[in-house]
Amino acid sequence: MQGMMMHRPLAIIDILKFAAESYPTGEIVSRRVEGDVHRYTYPEAYARAGQLAHALAALGVAEGDRVATLAWNGYRHFELYYAVSGMGAVCHTINPRLPAEQLAYIMHHAEDRLLFVDATFVPLVEAMAAELPAGLRVVVMTDRAHMPESALDLLCYEELLEGRPETYDWPELDENTAAGLCYTSGTTGNPKGALYSHRSTVLHAFSVAVALGEALREGRRVLPVVPLFHVNAWGLPYAAPLTGASLVFPGPALDGGSLFELMEAEGVYSAWGVPTVWQGLQGEIRARGRNPAGFGHVVVGGSAAPRAMIESFETSGVTVCHAWGMTEMSPVGTQGHLPAGHEDAPFERRMDVKQKQGRRLFGVELKIVDENGRPQPHDGTARGELHVRGNSIISGYYADPAATEAAMDAEGWFGTGDIATIDDKGFLTIQDRAKDLIKSGGEWISSIDLENVVTSHPDVAACAVIAVPHPKWDERPLLIVVPEEGKRPPKEALDALLLEHFARWQLPDAVEYLDALPLTATGKVSKLTLRDRFRDYALPDAG
């Protein structure tokens, strides 16, 4: 028997419409690449999204088309999130920190029709002009006065919007229509695309809004350091207007000093980002001897939050929420707020809890399985590879059946590659990573990709790249080389080779030479053994 209720498709644009109607004084404040601070309200953002949709339509953007962005956190990027998805096209956010090779791969794979860039990234686009998909139009997200000189045929964002009507007749879309596309470079091989839908995005926004209600409510001001160009800024562009919270976008200025100033000037209550960013902010806080006024809540995720960082925030009166998630999960999976009844527990005990990755959001199911796929108990001891299921989790990678096949288990759950325990209070603890990766400053470096290149050097017999803990970047790559008999290729030579394929920050910090690599029972290199052996390795600039 079916219920007798209306069926209204869940639609992303309805969130901004709702905020414009119900929270007309809710603000979006943006530090711009132009240098100044821009501010407007949700109704203005909604009107500009309408203008932008008209401009996109005039440029020939049709339902299903991919519209790419290479941009910092700011109001124009926010407008693209809503206008592109609202008209039925797909907002494809690209991480500008990827090497040019991967950027080109991603744009070709996604078949992007338009590319919106901050003025900052025009040189990047110029440098890869020959690699861009044929017919791609490039729009610079600025006004005429700030348009950069360029040999490229660039369109100007503000000119495109000028004079357009502020209301747009948003089409009624099936709620499973694609809305956003984000490539993850998390694993070896080519980047893989997560193709979000309106349904997954709205349900994720609901789950985040409910789980993070402490930060997300009318009158609160929230600052996403986590980028709009990746992992949807953890859902904040949706969850904030859904709850009436105001957004403060930091633009490109992510150093501790700039963040401190913006947070204080704008009365930011809650700030969200990866541990590396908070190291910068905490340095500034130490230097000034105080927190930015009004700062009371921080969400730390993307990598394990170091205990010292958690303790330092909490001691100064800032509540830490340690969260875990993945691009493939829209991305938030768990939230680490203290459970009820723990408020009066001793400090150490509370920090023990905060160091864990927290409890699942409603809509996210967790299971940990052993090597044979058998579910393990949630007893805080049994480990297993973490698998997830839910409406905001990918069912596969965009146009990549092989990667899809590798990621999904027989019951249709997505394998995260994280090794975890779950305790009887529902708390997840990430213990290790099955995947061979290094996470540096919130960005992945694939050890296997590095290994593939290094192995191509004539003096290298075998090699392995592992993650070594680093005080600033969380992890940095260490390269372990087994040289050919009588050889010892210097770091400089290997770097030169790697620079043909990788950005400089992705290169290993140091090289160690061994006679042989430790192997597992099945004959594979044992990264676990190597990691154990080099756990306390002193990297050159790790202080």
Added chain:
Amino acid sequence: MQGMMMHRPLAIIDILKFAAESYPTGEIVSRRVEGDVHRYTYPEAYARAGQLAHALAALGVAEGDRVATLAWNGYRHFELYYAVSGMGAVCHTINPRLPAEQLAYIMHHAEDRLLFVDATFVPLVEAMAAELPAGLRVVVMTDRAHMPESALDLLCYEELLEGRPETYDWPELDENTAAGLCYTSGTTGNPKGALYSHRSTVLHAFSVAVALGEALREGRRVLPVVPLFHVNAWGLPYAAPLTGASLVFPGPALDGGSLFELMEAEGVYSAWGVPTVWQGLQGEIRARGRNPAGFGHVVVGGSAAPRAMIESFETSGVTVCHAWGMTEMSPVGTQGHLPAGHEDAPFERRMDVKQKQGRRLFGVELKIVDENGRPQPHDGTARGELHVRGNSIISGYYADPAATEAAMDAEGWFGTGDIATIDDKGFLTIQDRAKDLIKSGGEWISSIDLENVVTSHPDVAACAVIAVPHPKWDERPLLIVVPEEGKRPPKEALDALLLEHFARWQLPDAVEYLDALPLTATGKVSKLTLRDRFRDYALPDAG
């Protein structure tokens, strides 16, 4: 282009499973009809729901079957909400305050297979034994020791559960599967059923959780006075476990003294109910000279919250949220929290805002239309009949095409029968009611139904029943009679006639005699004129 995200059907049982896993210390506290206070946690509730589902299956309940309840707010009623819907059947909550005639109509119309009743209501069921649907089994929601003596063949709730497994293999249902059924007696004629689905219920819970985040979060304790037997207790049985808030159920003891004691003993932060109930509580608060300890938030809805009530709560430090909704809307439509930036406004100005019915929830669209269906501006001045649209709003009445036809407009919106304005800040103000009803203590009395019976008296030429303001019950019915020449039927005679069809509390408080009824231009009785004329009418026991 479709997204590539998992499709997991939204399911009510997942909310309780989530609470059991993530909020294992979250409590459900219930004052029982047995007299004592019962308490357990979400994991225990989930395990008992599993046992109950096994018991229901053993009784032959199949997917789509209707399982009725006649019960107060308590943990067993809560278990029925989840077990019945979780197994794919329909939880049909019945308002025990309806006259026996309507109770019987509803059970027959719904074709209920099972009826769960609190011991309190066994006499009611005995009295209407001959009218019950054939084959209906009756279960008393108590243990063996408290089973009442009865000529009926009664089953015992606790005996049904005993020894059953605590885990149940909940079927994976289409999210549009019917989950709940509630009849509204709001309009003339027979009661009409709203048939909720899993999707509508989960989305409504999300919207309530986000909009009422002030009351709904882990560690908070919330008391629904609003009944589980009607309007889903405003969604609290779903929104509370979704957020980790604890529930305190008052059972049958809804007088001011009992509520005060329970709220204080249990540290209730937020209490939800109709104005009449708060009059009782405010009387108790005045008598004791203080609020229950920990009381900080009240949701008032179902009828307009009187300004004096709002002011009295707010002055004593209790935040008032004036909400509006309907059975047909799952039921919450708007929330009346103060918008950001108004905290420092003068008291009178803040009360002006609080007296309005508030802003829409995400997922609820509002439009006001004139008599020709033309949308009116949201300028705070233009009035119109309020129409609503959204996933938690009915698309029609259960097995009642005529009522459905009358309720839905050409674009598929539901007509509420409320006359309203909406201002440019999104605030709704209910100005009047198009429908001819009296709302007494949160319960509807249909003036037209009363009129039909009175008109049948030989000494009555014509009559009209209108609502007259009442300090305790908000509104009470006043009967206006145009007698036949030379007659004047006394109130006692009319009451005797009415008691054949109505409960005593539904009878008019007084009778007035006129020579003729005022008519509108189209020849219908002008209720508006009558209401104006008797606006200050002194009802017998109105003090």
